[in-house]
Amino acid sequence: MTRSRMIAAVCLLLLGLVAAGPAAAQDKPPLIVGAIYVGSVNDYGYNRSMKDGLEAMKRAIPGLKLIEAENVPETAESERVMEGMVQQGAKLIFATSFGHQQFAFNVAKNHPDVVFEHAGGWMQAANFGNFFGATQAAWYPMGVAAGKMTRSNTLGFVVGVPIGYAIGNVNAFEMGARSVNPKAETRVVVTGGWSDKAKEASAANALIDQGADVVTMHVDSPATIIQVAEGRSMSSIGFQSVEARELAPKHWITGLGFTWGPFMTETAKSVIAGTFKPAMVREGLGQMMTIAPFGPEVSTEVRQLVIASGDRVEKGFNPFTGPVTDNTGAVKIAAGESWGGDKMGNFDWYVEGVIGKAK
Amino acid sequence: MNSALIVGVIAGSIMSGTSLLYATLGEVVGERAGIVNLGLEGIMLIGAASGFAAAALTGSPYLGIVAAALAGAAANTIFAYLVVGRHANQLATGLSLMFFGIGMSALIGRPFVGALISGLPRLPVPGLVPGGIGARLLSYDILVYLAVPFSLFTWWLIFRTRWGLGLRTVGESPAAAYAAGLNPQKLQYQALTYAGALGGIAGAHISVALTLTWAEGMTAGRGFIAIALVIFAKWNPLWAIAGALLFGGAEGLQLQLQAAGADVSPFVMNMTPYLLTLLVLIVWGWSRQSAAPAALGRNFVGVE
Numbered sequence: 001m002t003r004s005r006m007i008a009a010v011c012l013l014l015l016g017l018v019a020a021g022p023a024a025a026q027d028k029p030p031l032i033v034g035a036i037y038v039g040s041v042n043d044y045g046y047n048r049s050m051k052d053g054l055e056a057m058k059r060a061i062p063g064l065k066l067i068e069a070e071n072v073p074e075t076a077e078s079e080r081v082m083e084g085m086v087q088q089g090a091k092l093i094f095a096t097s098f099g100h101q102q103f104a105f106n107v108a109k110n111h112p113d114v115v116f117e118h119a120g121g122w123m124q125a126a127n128f129g130n131f132f133g134a135t136q137a138a139w140y141p142m143g144v145a146a147g148k149m150t151r152s153n154t155l156g157f158v159v160g161v162p163i164g165y166a167i168g169n170v171n172a173f174e175m176g177a178r179s180v181n182p183k184a185e186t187r188v189v190v191t192g193g194w195s196d197k198a199k200e201a202s203a204a205n206a207l208i209d210q211g212a213d214v215v216t217m218h219v220d221s222p223a224t225i226i227q228v229a230e231g232r233s234m235s236s237i238g239f240q241s242v243e244a245r246e247l248a249p250k251h252w253i254t255g256l257g258f259t260w261g262p263f264m265t266e267t268a269k270s271v272i273a274g275t276f277k278p279a280m281v282r283e284g285l286g287q288m289m290t291i292a293p294f295g296p297e298v299s300t301e302v303r304q305l306v307i308a309s310g311d312r313v314e315k316g317f318n319p320f321t322g323p324v325t326d327n328t329g330a331v332k333i334a335a336g337e338s339w340g341g342d343k344m345g346n347f348d349w350y351v352e353g354v355i356g357k358a359k
Numbered sequence: 360m361n362s363a364l365i366v367g368v369i370a371g372s373i374m375s376g377t378s379l380l381y382a383t384l385g386e387v388v389g390e391r392a393g394i395v396n397l398g399l400e401g402i403m404l405i406g407a408a409s410g411f412a413a414a415a416l417t418g419s420p421y422l423g424i425v426a427a428a429l430a431g432a433a434a435n436t437i438f439a440y441l442v443v444g445r446h447a448n449q450l451a452t453g454l455s456l457m458f459f460g461i462g463m464s465a466l467i468g469r470p471f472v473g474a475l476i477s478g479l480p481r482l483p484v485p486g487l488v489p490g491g492i493g494a495r496l497l498s499y500d501i502l503v504y505l506a507v508p509f510s511l512f513t514w515w516l517i518f519r520t521r522w523g524l525g526l527r528t529v530g531e532s533p534a535a536a537y538a539a540g541l542n543p544q545k546l547q548y549q550a551l552t553y554a555g556a557l558g559g560i561a562g563a564h565i566s567v568a569l570t571l572t573w574a575e576g577m578t579a580g581r582g583f584i585a586i587a588l589v590i591f592a593k594w595n596p597l598w599a600i601a602g603a604l605l606f607g608g609a610e611g612l613q614l615q616l617q618a619a620g621a622d623v624s625p626f627v628m629n630m631t632p633y634l635l636t637l638l639v640l641i642v643w644g645w646s647r648q649s650a651a652p653a654a655l656g657r658n659f660v661g662v663e
Contacts, residue, residue, distance in 0.1 A: 039574070042473025071465070071575055156618070162625055189617040190625035197570040197577050202371055202611055206618040209367035223473075224570050247475070355620040 029065040031092060031272050033057070034085030036072040038097030038220070039195060044247060045221030045240040046258075050096040050119070052241070053260025060265040061272075074099025082107045086114050092271045094264070095119065104128070115271050117264075124278050129267075133258050134284035136168040136344050140319045141291060141309035142237050143176020145254050146214045147184045148302045149235055150177075155186045156207030160194040160219040167347035167358050168320075169218050174353045175319045180305065187212060188356030195220040204228040214253065222255075223247055235297070242292035252295030254306060259290050282341055286314040325352045368608060368615045370497055376607025377503045378403070378564040378578075382585035383592060383599040384513045385557030390589055391517055392550035393530040393654040394442055396435070397453030400582025401460015402555055403562035406431040408468035410563025411573040415474040423567045424479070424502065424560060430467075431559020432552045434460065439551040443544050446658045461576060468573040479568040500568045502560065506600075509557075513596040526550055530652030533659035543659050561585070584636060591639050593650040602639075609635045 033054070041051040047070070058064050067085050072078045078100050082093055086107065092115045095104035101121035108116040108128045120132045146155050155177060159166050170188055177184035187207055191199040204215055204225040215229040216222075216237040222244045229236040230248040238244035238255025245252045263281065270276040285291070291310050294303050318340070322333035326349040333339055339346075348359050382403055389396050396402070409430035414423030438456045441447045479500035517523040525546050528536040533543040565581075566573050584606060592598035609632035617628055 040469075040472040043574075044473065187618050187620065189614055190629065191614075192625070192629035193579075195574065196579055197572055197574055198375070198565055198579065199610070199614065201570045202375060203614045203618070205371060205374075206367060206611070206615045209363050209370075209615065210618040211363070212618075221574075224572055227571055356617065357622055357624055359624055359626075 029063045030061060031268055032065045032067065032089045033268060034067045034082065034088075034090035034093040035069070036078055036081055036085075036093070036095055036097075036100060037068070037070045038072060038074060038099065040070050041068075043221035043241075044223045044226075044238075044244040045219075047096070047220070048243055049241040049258040050094070050260060052243075053258070053264050054094065056261030057264040057268050060261070061268055064268065072097075072100070074103075076103060078103045079107050086111050090114065092117070092268055115267075115276050117267055122280060124280060126278060127276075129276075129278040129281070131260075131263055131281040131283075131288075133288040134282045134341055134344070135165065135256070135289065136172045137313045137317065137319055138256050138285045138289045138291075138310075139169045139172035140176035140179075140313055140317075141285075141306045142216065142254065142256060143173040143178070143184075144180050144309045145176075145298070145302060145306045146173070146216065146235075146237055147177030147179070147181035148305060149253050149298065150181065150184060150214045152211050152213045153181065153183045153185060154211040154213065155184060156204070156210075156212030156215040157186050157188045158200060158203045158207065158215070158217040158219060158225050159188055159190045160217075161192070162190050162358060164345035164347040166218045167350065168344045170354060170356075171347060171351045172319050173216065174351050175324075176309065178353050184353065186354045186356075188350070188354060190356075191219065197224045200224045201228050205232075208232050208234050226252075235295075238292060242290065245292055245295065248295065250295075251297060253298055254294050255292035257290050257292050258288055260288060263288060284313065285310055326350060327352050327354050327356075364615055364619050366497070367618075368612050371611025371615060372604055372608030373499065373503060374569060374607070375610050376603040376605075377499075377506050378561040378569070379581060379585055379588060379607055380506045380510065380599060380603035381502075381557045381561035381564065382582060383588040383603055384510060384596055385554035385561070386585055386589045387592065387594055387596055387599060388513060388517065388526070388550050388557075389554035390655055391530045391594060391652055392526050392547045393533060393652055393657065393659070394439075394547055394551060395449050395453065395586075395656050396438060396456070396551070396554065397450055397586065398438060398456025398460060398582075399453075399558055399585055400578055400580065401457040401464075402431050402434055402558035403565075403578045403582045403585075404460045404464035404576070405434045405467070406559030406562030407566040407577060408464035408471075408562075408573055409559065411474075411476065411566040412467055412471050414476045414478075414567050415471045418477065420477060420479045420567045423476075424563050427559040427563030427567075428556040429559070431557070431562070432555040434463070435551045435555025435558065436548070438555075439548050442658065443547045443551070446660050449656055449658065457582070465575045468575065471573055474573075476567065476571060478571040479564075500564075502564050502568060506603075510596045510600050517596065522546075522549075527652070529659075530654055532654055537659075547659075558582075584632075587636055587640060590651075591636075591643060593643075594652065595650075605639075606632055606636060 037047045039047045095118045098120040174186040189203040214235045222238045226236045226247045235251045242257030320339040322337040323335040324333035406427035410423040410427030413426030414420045481498040483498040529543045588602040591602040613628040
């Protein structure tokens, strides 16, 4: 080849690469997804679990673009944020906190071509669906773990806001504990909000002062309570995100975490394919929920018990099958009856063995 | 009423009350100079975020407290410039400072959310049987132990020093102070710097000692409770100790009572600290004689 031909060949090659470059960049992402969080994703809790789910969705669908906004308050401000995401081309928006529901619904009305998925509520429309974990039954194996690990037979439960679903969680927990330890009692402290770190610290301390040696919680972030327990050498059981075990290297028992990934991936794929159908999705252990890895102090025997209990729940075991008595002695679920998923929000009583007042 | 409950309530109220006490002390000094700072919540948040950030960056919670004091003082100096230097309306400026503090603290704290720090170490009250129930429950960090000495120091500062006399004169009548040869502006700046430092420390106690975490808005209204406590304390640092313990105790007590199984609705329990504050303010307000500094809230525009 002459030198001039070689130069021409190199130039053509470069031109080809340059032309191909923008062409590759021209590939639109298959979907732009927006997500709003009520808090920070570094909370080792609820928001972290949502983030992990979205990241799993992103990995499962190559090229998918994710727009996120943290610390979005549960006010009309969230509408502005979601509108902004729609303007940026989002065709699927996850409103991850309960209090975002009405605002997401408002934005959904104005954008029928954008799909909205809300976590934890009940509203539905052609482009608005709802999803959450069916947490109550999943707390039963946690109770089994706590009932086996406690030495003082006192378990502590910090509840943010005593809504029916949270009370149901406490009930299943105590029932699980009682199934392996008839003397186990659960003490409940309500802080009044989903995320008040100072109160959570005081509540955890109060429970430990009253003799609890296993502490667990239903608040947005388990971090503060777990750290208080670890600091006082008490065991902890986590909730919302399995990553919380990093905070308690010595006394972590186990925990419940949400695995939103598969549902989010499925939803995104349905939006891409144009086959989205709104629904109220509630999935439990094995689907949207998982049992966290065990801590170093948990014996093989206890691990097997907990896993076996979890398997029973996955196969359909419902702890709320009568007769079930509340902590004043009244029979709340008659023999032969059972409370299904639709009644999980109706709890306003604690089962026998729980020390606390539900309302 | 078991002993665990009693000791637990005492321990809990001391821990909760400490940050309130520091914030109240700072606000007392500021109000004695005639300046009411409604932005105390913002100052506490800046202190909490800065303290946590510094503790996370340097690994030393003590440096965190120092950073919080400096940050609080700096933020309050902005407030001082606006109110003392530019004669802006104190109430409006205070509220703006609160919003500024909320935003600024979120900005400072953002990279550190979820960070793990070694908090202020807890030292058991000296003299107790090691390992016993007393030593287990009555173990506090250095800021708690320094809280009462700080109150005594602040009392001494206001009531037993020349500087304090000047401060009180400015708070009662800046014109009279000026006529007596004092510099009201300088005294107010100094008072607000001191107040800012204490407010920052108050915030840092929550993040670096109590919860070992940072979250936006984590002071949850404590700044405003402190402002109410100043009235309760009749602008006297010694009464502030009682006020902070009372409110800290109310919050700790309702959580301890829940844990002990009190047969009261949790919603009512959560209200009790606020009900108590309202009750106290109503009862205290019954007396006609107001202990407030006469020129509180008014700007000295006077002689240049």
